Structure formats: structure tokens, C-alpha cells
Amino acid sequence: MTTTPADLTDLRPRRQILDRAFRGTTLLAGALILIILVLIAYTVTNKSLPVFRSEGFEFFTERRWAPNKEIYGALSFIYGTAITALLAVAISVPVSLGIALFTTQVAPLRMKKWLVSLTDLVAVVPSVVFGLWGIIFLAPKLLGVYKHVSAWFHGWPILGDIFGRTGAGRTFMTAGLILSVMITPIITSISREVIETCPQTDRDGALALGATRWEMITGAVLPHSMSGIVGAVMLGLGRAMGETIAVALVIGSSPNITANLFSSGDSLPSVIAFQWGEATTEIKRSALIAMGLTLFLITIVINLLATAVVNRATKRVQGT
Amino acid sequence: MNTVRRRLAIAGIISLSLVAAACGSDSNSSSSTAAPTTAAAATPTTEAAATTTAGEAATTTAAAPTDTAASTDVDFSALKGSLVASGATFPKGFYDDAIATLAGIAPGLTIEYGGGGSGKGRSDLQEQVVDFAGTDGVVKDADKAAYKGGEFVYVPTVIAPITMSYNLPGVDKLQLSPKSISAIFQLEVTKWNDPIIAADNPGVTLPATDIVVARRADGSGTTENFSKFLDAAYGPNATPPGTWKLGGASELEWPDGTQAGDGNSGVAQIISSTEGAIGYVDLSDAKANKLTFASVMNKAGKYIDPTLDATTAAAKGTKINDDLTFFLGWADGDDSYPIAAQTWIIAYTKQADPAKAEAIRGFLTYLLTDAQKTASDIDYAPLPADLQTKALANIAKIGA
Numbered sequence: 001m002t003t004t005p006a007d008l009t010d011l012r013p014r015r016q017i018l019d020r021a022f023r024g025t026t027l028l029a030g031a032l033i034l035i036i037l038v039l040i041a042y043t044v045t046n047k048s049l050p051v052f053r054s055e056g057f058e059f060f061t062e063r064r065w066a067p068n069k070e071i072y073g074a075l076s077f078i079y080g081t082a083i084t085a086l087l088a089v090a091i092s093v094p095v096s097l098g099i100a101l102f103t104t105q106v107a108p109l110r111m112k113k114w115l116v117s118l119t120d121l122v123a124v125v126p127s128v129v130f131g132l133w134g135i136i137f138l139a140p141k142l143l144g145v146y147k148h149v150s151a152w153f154h155g156w157p158i159l160g161d162i163f164g165r166t167g168a169g170r171t172f173m174t175a176g177l178i179l180s181v182m183i184t185p186i187i188t189s190i191s192r193e194v195i196e197t198c199p200q201t202d203r204d205g206a207l208a209l210g211a212t213r214w215e216m217i218t219g220a221v222l223p224h225s226m227s228g229i230v231g232a233v234m235l236g237l238g239r240a241m242g243e244t245i246a247v248a249l250v251i252g253s254s255p256n257i258t259a260n261l262f263s264s265g266d267s268l269p270s271v272i273a274f275q276w277g278e279a280t281t282e283i284k285r286s287a288l289i290a291m292g293l294t295l296f297l298i299t300i301v302i303n304l305l306a307t308a309v310v311n312r313a314t315k316r317v318q319g320t
Numbered sequence: 321m322n323t324v325r326r327r328l329a330i331a332g333i334i335s336l337s338l339v340a341a342a343c344g345s346d347s348n349s350s351s352s353t354a355a356p357t358t359a360a361a362a363t364p365t366t367e368a369a370a371t372t373t374a375g376e377a378a379t380t381t382a383a384a385p386t387d388t389a390a391s392t393d394v395d396f397s398a399l400k401g402s403l404v405a406s407g408a409t410f411p412k413g414f415y416d417d418a419i420a421t422l423a424g425i426a427p428g429l430t431i432e433y434g435g436g437g438s439g440k441g442r443s444d445l446q447e448q449v450v451d452f453a454g455t456d457g458v459v460k461d462a463d464k465a466a467y468k469g470g471e472f473v474y475v476p477t478v479i480a481p482i483t484m485s486y487n488l489p490g491v492d493k494l495q496l497s498p499k500s501i502s503a504i505f506q507l508e509v510t511k512w513n514d515p516i517i518a519a520d521n522p523g524v525t526l527p528a529t530d531i532v533v534a535r536r537a538d539g540s541g542t543t544e545n546f547s548k549f550l551d552a553a554y555g556p557n558a559t560p561p562g563t564w565k566l567g568g569a570s571e572l573e574w575p576d577g578t579q580a581g582d583g584n585s586g587v588a589q590i591i592s593s594t595e596g597a598i599g600y601v602d603l604s605d606a607k608a609n610k611l612t613f614a615s616v617m618n619k620a621g622k623y624i625d626p627t628l629d630a631t632t633a634a635a636k637g638t639k640i641n642d643d644l645t646f647f648l649g650w651a652d653g654d655d656s657y658p659i660a661a662q663t664w665i666i667a668y669t670k671q672a673d674p675a676k677a678e679a680i681r682g683f684l685t686y687l688l689t690d691a692q693k694t695a696s697d698i699d700y701a702p703l704p705a706d707l708q709t710k711a712l713a714n715i716a717k718i719g720a
Contacts, residue, residue, distance in 0.1 A: 066573035067539075117330055140593040167532045168579040168594040253537035253580035264579055274582055278539030278570065280439035 041296070048290035050283055059290060065255045065271075072287040074294055076255035080172065080265040081295065084247060085240035087176025087261070088183055093233055095180075096187035104195045105217060116192070123185035131249035134178045135170070139250055142177075143169035146262045164260035170252035173261045178246050183236035190235065194228025195221055227310045234306030238299050244269035268295045399682040400428035401675055407433075407441020407454030409583070410541055410602060411663045414478050414700045415454065418691040422683065429679055438541050439570075445472070445666060452667035452680055456541025457570065458645045459666070469668035473714045474644045476707060477687050478700045479635055481626035482546055482659040483606040483613035486598040487591050488512060488527065494614040495520045495623045498553035498658075501616070502564040504598060505533055505550070507575045512596065520617070534590040534599030535572075537580035542661060544570040546600040549649030549659045553619070585609070602661060603628075604699035618658040619650055628701035630657035636704050644707075644714055660701075667718055674720035684715045 051059055055072055062073025099119060103112045146166040153163045198221045206216040222229075252264020253274060268291045279285045415433045422429065433454065436444075441453035446467050458474075459467075484496055491512075496504075500517045503509045509516055513526040536543045547568040554562030566572045574580075579594075581587040584602050588609040591597040603626055606613055615623040624630050637653030640646045648660040665684060671677035688711050692702040703711065 064573065067571045068567065068569035069573060071573075114330075121330060135589065135593075143594065165530075165577075167577060168534065168590050168597060170579055170590070248537075248582070253582070254574065254576065254578050256576045258576065263577060274537045275539060275571075278437045278439040280443050 044289055044293045044296065048286050048293050050286040051290045054283060055287075059287070060294070063255075063257055067275075067281075067284050067287075070283065072283070074268070074287075074291055076257045077266055077268045077271050077291060078294060078298075079257045080251065080255070080267040081241050081269070081298070083172050083261075083265070084175040084179055084251065084267060085237055087172065088179030088240040089233060089237050091176065091180035092184045092187055092236060096184050096232075096236075097191060097229070099184070099188045100191040100195055101217060101221075104192055105213065105221065116189075119185045119188050122181070123189075127182060127243060127246040128249075130178050130182055131246035134174060134246065134250035138178065139169035139174050141169075142171075142174055146171065146173070150262055161259045162261055164258075164262055166262035167252065167264055170250050170264050171262050172251065172265050175247045175251040175265075175267070176261075178250055179240045179243055182243060182246065183240050186239055187232045187236040190232035191225065191229045194225040194232070197228075198224045227312075231306055231310045234302060234309070238302055241299060241302070242269060242295065244273050248273050268292070394682050394685045396422065396425045396682060396686060398428075399426040399679050401679045402430040403432070403451045403676070403679055403683065405431065405433045405441075405450050405452045405454065405665075406436045406444045407450075407665075408438040408456045408541060408663050409435045410456055410480070410661055411454055411478050411700070413604060413698055414691070414695060415687070417694070417698055418683075418687055421691070421694075422686050426682070429682070431683055437539070439539060442666075445469070445668075451676060452665050452684075454663060454665055456661060456663045457544055458664075467668075469670065471669045472666050473669055473717050474664045474666055475684050475688070475711050475714050476644055476646070476662060476664050476703060477684075477711075478692075478695055479631050479648060479660055479662050479703065480700050481603050481628070481631045481657050482542060482549075482600050482661055483603055483611070483626045484598065484616055484659070485588065485591050485601045485606045485611035485613045487595055487612070488529065489595065491524065491526065492612065493524065494612075495617070496614045497617040498550060498564075499562065502550055502554045502562060504531055505535070505574075505578075506563075506565065507531075507533065507577055508563075520623075529596035532590075532594050532597040533574075533578040534587045534594070534597050535574060535578050535580055536584075536587060537582050539570045540583075541570060541663070542584060542600060542602055543572065544568065545649060545661045546659060547572055548647060552647075552650040553658065600659070607699060616658055618654075618656050619652055620654045620656075622654055624655065624657045626657050626659070628696050628699070630655055631660045631701040632704055634658070634660050635662075635701075635707060640707065640710065644710055669717050669719065671718065671720050677718055677720045681715050681718050684718075685712065688712055688715065 051072055054070075055062065059072060059074055060078070061075055062071065063075040064071045064073050065076060099115070103115045107115060143166065146163075146169065149163050150166055153159045202220045202224060203216055206220040207213075211219060247267050248270030251267055251270055253266050253270060254264040255266040255271070256263055258265075272288050272291055275284075276288055279288055412433060412435045419431045419433060422431070434450075438455040438457050441450070441455050442457075442459060442463075444450040445453035446463075448468050454477075459472075484501065486494060488494070496517070497520045500509070500520055503514075503516050510531055512529045512531055518524075518526055547566060549568075550564045550566075551568035552558060554564045555567070556562070556565070558564075566574070579590050579597070581590045581599075584605040585608075587599045588601045588605050588611060591599050591601070591611055592609050601609075601611065601613075613626055615625045618624050631648070633653055634648050634651035634656035635646075637651040637656045638646050638648055644664070646662065648662045650658050651660075665687070667680055667684070671680065688703075688708050692708060695702045702708075
């Protein structure tokens with residue numbers, strides 16, 4: 001059967017309509033995301049105006065949070081969010097990279113499949129379960145550890161301040177540890193997939209030149225995958241900053257700016273979760289919404305930074 | 321196929337470990353299984369009570385209404401409709417229990433008390449989203465104009481002590497004065513054997529454990545009642561003036577280094593898991609978490625245990641305002657426990673629908689009569705008789 005040119009011309013208009021309809025629907029779907037994002041940004045900004053009107057820019061620099069005295073400062077919450085997320089990343093990155101490198105470079109195929117399934121499984125544990133595990137098990141157990149470490153470093157410069165006096169085991173450190181477990185599967189699976197894209201020829205080449213496995217990883221695999229790994233870490237950081245309930249349960253909910261990682265603190269999402277229900281005045285509601293806006297802005301900045309870093313790294317690796 | 325089998329295997333291993341944990345006989349799981357047993361034991365009895373009262377009600381309405389009518393002149397079985405309410409969580413246990421028993425007597429009436437906190441209750445009533453609201457705090461005069469339904473009444477329903485719960489192994493009996501409580505919660509003392517606390521406890525050897533202060537993370541009526549007690553007993557305007565500087569409010573600017581938990585149960589959890597911890601927890605949550613609590617010095621200078629009787633005694637020694645608002649803390653009387661929570665139901669006096677007004681009156685009357693008799697079973701103290709009478713008079717003001 002051959003198609004005559006006449007048949008083709010008959011089909012053309014219908015195809016064009018289908019094409020256009022398809023293009024239209026996908027455009028709508030794409031635009032919808034943008035519209036929702038813009039609407040969220042608009043509402044959140046709009047609703048947070050009252051607190052900015054009364055506090056001004058000091059909302060970001062004031063460390064006191066005293067709703068009963070109408071003092072609303074977000075600084076200690078921003079600090080808590082940043083310090084817990086950074087702790088989480090600092091703990092999680094070496095572990096995640098280790099798992100990713102082990103599964104791709106070292107482990108035999110069968111073991112690799114099991115490991116991949118297991119790390120993926122950690123990702124499906126609901127965050128509230130992590131939080132409950134944190135307050136019921138981890139925080140009380142860690143309390144003893146904190147007390148020992150704090151006694152050990154007592155009187156030391158710097159370290160004595162970082163590992164200072166502790167209260168009930170609900171601390172920046174506990175929150176950071178829980179978060180590190182939560183973001184490990186994200187960083188691991190993305191890094192693993194990036195590392196797997198490293199061409200076999202590169203690796204074989206390194207080995208053929210007499211490199212050990214370690215030299216092959218640091219010389220061929222890591223430079224190739226750096227941009228992707230940075231992206232994975234940034235994604236993990238974003239997740240850690242936005243995590244609400246697991247942090248809220250273990251951070252101690254006591255706004256505080258201190259170098260002491262064993263002290264209780266508070267974070268932006270957890271103060272919103274705990275204080276929203278009793279936020280009955282307009283100004284307090286708007287202060288909490290403004291915290292949400294702050295978190296939103298911080299995560300946007302982190303994502304932009306991540307994109308910039310990834311782009312630069314990609315360019316360097318590809319040599320363009 | 322292979323992947324599926326592997327995932328199933330992992331799921332299998334995990335569920336096996338869950339089963340193993342459930343069967344394990346360590347101290348934790350045995351104590352947690354104890355709770356369901358008591359709950360299971362309690363439910364049939366309340367159900368049985370509900371059905372018997374329902375049976376009685378059915379027979380009494382068939383004949384002449386006798387017992388219930390004598391005390392309240394409300395025929396509960398005739399109540400119809402559905403009521404929606406929200407607000408204070410502190411009395412929710414009492415309301416839910418009353419709603420469940422009343423459902424046995426008045427099958428035509430459904431009531432839903434959503435909780436959510438006093439602040440939510442007040443703003444819900446303000447916007448007329450609910451038929452009545454529960455609140456542990458009084459509405460400020462400045463806010464009254466915002467209540468869209470016009471004038472409303474306070475109906476006090478129940479009271480309860482707030483305990484000073486602590487975790488100090490080896491110390492079964494602890495006495496605290498407002499002075500030491502103020503010093504502890506402002507972190508002015510850091511060890512349990514501090515002379516300020518020791519002065520309240522002659523003859524007791526206190527350990528040198530670090531004090532960990534547990535308090536509420538959320539805005540709370542319990543915080544408000546606790547801090548107002550301290551403000552009245554040891555604040556700058558107290559007689560003699562004290563050094564409690566944080567004031568009295570549902571949220572305070574706590575010093576750095578306190579530990580906060582969500583809700584009474586969150587605070588109780590911190591206390592039970594931390595040696596050296598102390599916090600303010602309502603009696604039923606303190607009992608449910610098996611916490612030890614201190615006796616607190618009252619206005620008459622006596623150390624009183626947080627019992628229901630001591631709380632009712634405090635209500636007798638409290639000045640009741642004309643609109644039935646009052647503050648129970650730091651009450652007069654030798655037997656009064658000084659830290660207590662009071663709660664009200666607020667409802668508009670003018671209801672659009674007469675049937676709804678009758679339903680609200682019916683439920684509130686039930687709370688102030690039959691439900692008062694069983695309140696102590698679930699760790700709430702009944703109101704003194706004269707306050708019950710005054711509350712019933714306020715209920716009568718709700719009309720169409």
C-alpha cells in the first residue's frame with residue numbers, strides 16, 4: 001500500500017489542529033505552574049504587609065519574639081533554620097557520597113540493587129514518623145551523649161561554646177541529625193545517577209594509566225559528576241530548610257541565637273506550625289506569614305545559586 | 321520482576337521487625353499495652369451508663385418527667401438539631417464525655433466540639449462560624465464590638481488544677497512557693513539544691529541536678545493561667561512585690577534555654593523523658609503521663625496538693641464578676657490550690673433560630689447539672705453549687 005500525495009494533503013489540516021490543540025494544552029499546563037506560583041507569592045506578600053508596616057526591615061534583624069509585647073523579630077528563627085539545615089548537609093553529604101560511590105563503583109551488582117532499594121525506602125518514611133522517633137527515642141538517648149560531650153569540652157575555647165550546656169535533648173543538633181537522615185536518600189539517589197553517567201571510557205582510561213580505584217574516582221568520576229552532586233546537595237539543603245514537623249518536634253521551640261549546638265532553638269517552619277492556631281491578632285498572623293515569605297525567598301535564592309553553580313561546573317567540565 | 325521481588329522482600333523484613341517489636345516484652349511496650357486495657361475497660365462502662373440513662377429517659381418521657389425535670393426543667397430527650405462548636409482544648413475531654421452521654425439521652429441532637437484552642441473558638445464565634453465557643457480566657461472589652469452576633473454570655477463550665485510536675489528520681493515530695501517557681505521559670509536558679517528551693521523543703525535532700533524548664537510552644541490558656549498566678553503572687557504589683565518579670569499572658573517571652581512542647585501532652589513528654597525537668601501541666605495530662613507533682617504554697621501560706629477538692633475550694637474563695645468572669649489563681653482560703661484553669665462557653669444571647677437556642681440551652685444545662693456529677697471521674701473539678709446556679713441563670717439569657 002502506498003499513500004498517494006492526495007491522501008497526505010487531506011490529512012494535513014486535521015493534523016495541524018491536533019498539533020495546535022496539543023501545543024495549547026501543554027502551554028496551559030506549563031503556565032498553570034507559573035500562575036499558581038505568582039498567586040502564592042502575591043497572597044503571601046500581601047498578607048505579610050501589616051508586620052512590615054509596623055516593624056519595617058527590623059523584622060529580619062530583631063532577635064526578640066514576644067507577641068505579648070507586640071515585638072516580632074524573625075532573626076532567631078532564620079538562624080535556627082540555617083544552622084539546622086547546614087548541620088544536616090554537613091553530616092549527610094559525606095555519607096550520601098559514600099553510599100553513592102560504593103553502590104556505583106565498589107559494590108557487586110546484586111548488592112547494589114538491594115542498597116538502591118533500601119535507600120529509596122528511607123525516602124518514603126513520612127517526616128512525622130521521623131519526628132516522633134526523634135522525640136520518643138533519639139532525643140532522650142542523645143541527651144546523655146550531649147552531657148558527656150559538653151562536660152568533655154567544658155572550658156575549651158570555641159569548642160566549649162559549640163558543645164555547651166544542654167537541656168532536654170531537643171536541640172539544634174538533634175534537629176540537624178534527623179534532617180540529615182531525611183535528606184540522605186535525596187542526595188544519594190541524585191548523586192548516584194549522575195555518577196553513573198560518567199563514561200566507562202573515562203574510567204577505563206584512568207585505570208589503564210595505572211590509577212588506583214581511589215585515584216580513578218577522584219580523577220575521573222568526581223570531576224565529571226561535580227555539577228550534579230552540587231545540585232543534589234542544594235536540593236537536600238532546600239528540603240532541610242523547609243522541613244516542618246520533624247524539626248518542630250525535636251528542636252525545642254525556644255527561639256535562640258547561640259553558637260551552642262546543644263541548645264534548643266526554633267526554625268521558621270516550626271514556629272508557623274505551632275503558633276498559627278492561636279494567632280488571633282492580625283499582626284501576629286501577618287508576622288507568621290512573613291516568616292513563610294522569608295523561607296520562600298531563602299529557598300528561591302538557594303535554588304538560583306544552585307543553578308548558577310551547576311551551570312559553571314558544567315561549563316568547566318565540558319570545556320566550553 | 322526481580323526488582324518487585326526484592327522490594328517485597330524488604331517490605332517483608334520490615335513488617336517482620338514490626339511484629340517482633342510488637343511481641344517484645346520490654347518495659348515500654350508493657351506500659352503502652354496497659355493504656356488500651358484501661359481504655360477498653362472504661363468504654364463499656366460509660367456506654368452502659370449511657371444506655372441505662374437512655375432507657376430511663378425513654379421511660380420517664382413516656383410517663384411524667386421526674387428526676388431530670390425537677391433539677392433543670394429541660395426535657396433532654398426532646399432536644400433536636402445539630403450544633404457546631406470550637407475552642408479551648410483544656411475542657412474538651414469534659415465536653416466530649418458529656419456529648420457522648422447526652423447522645424444516649426437525646427438521640428435527635430448532635431453536637432460537634434472541634435477544639436482548636438481558645439483563640440480559634442473566640443474568632444470562630446466572632447465570625448459566627450460556630451453556634452457556641454469554648455474559651456479559657458476572657459474577651460477583651462475592645463474586641464467585643466467585633467462580635468457579629470451582638471451580645472454574648474459567659475457560662476462557666478468546669479475548673480481544674482494545673483500541676484507543677486517534675487522529674488526528680490528519689491524526690492517524691494516537693495514543696496514550692498511562688499518565689500521558687502518564679503526563680504525556676506526565669507532560670508534564676510539552675511540546680512535543684514539551690515537554697516531558694518531548699519528553703520521550701522526543710523528536711524528534704526535535694527539533688528544537684530540541673531533544672532530543665534519545660535513550657536508550652538503554642539499559645540495556651542494553661543500558660544496564661546500559670547503566668548497570671550505568678551504575676552498575682554509574685555509579680556511587681558503583688559503584695560509584697562516580687563520579681564516575676566514575664567507578666568501574665570497566653571504567650572510569654574521566655575528566657576533562652578527553656579524547652580517547649582506542643583500542648584499539655586508535649587510538655588508532659590519532655591518532663592517524663594528528662595531528669596531534672598519541671599513544667600506546668602493540667603492534672604489529667606499529668607496523671608495520664610504518670611508524672612509526680614509538687615504541692616504549691618497558697619495565699620494563706622499553706623502548701624496544698626493539686627486536687628479537685630482544693631480547686632473547688634479555690635473557686636469558693638474567688639471573687640465572681642457580674643458577667644461570671646473570674647480568675648481562680650492565687651485564691652483566698654486555707655484549702656485553696658493556687659494554680660487553676662477556668663473555662664467558659666460563650667454563646668450569643670440572640671439566636672436566629674428558636675430551635676437552635678433551645679438546643680444550646682439544653683446542652684449547656686446538661687453540662688451544668690448531670691455532667692457536673694461525673695466530672696471528677698475524668699479529672700475535672702465541678703463548680704461550687706452557687707456558681708452552678710449563677711451559670712444556669714446566664715444560660716436562660718440565650719433566646720431567639
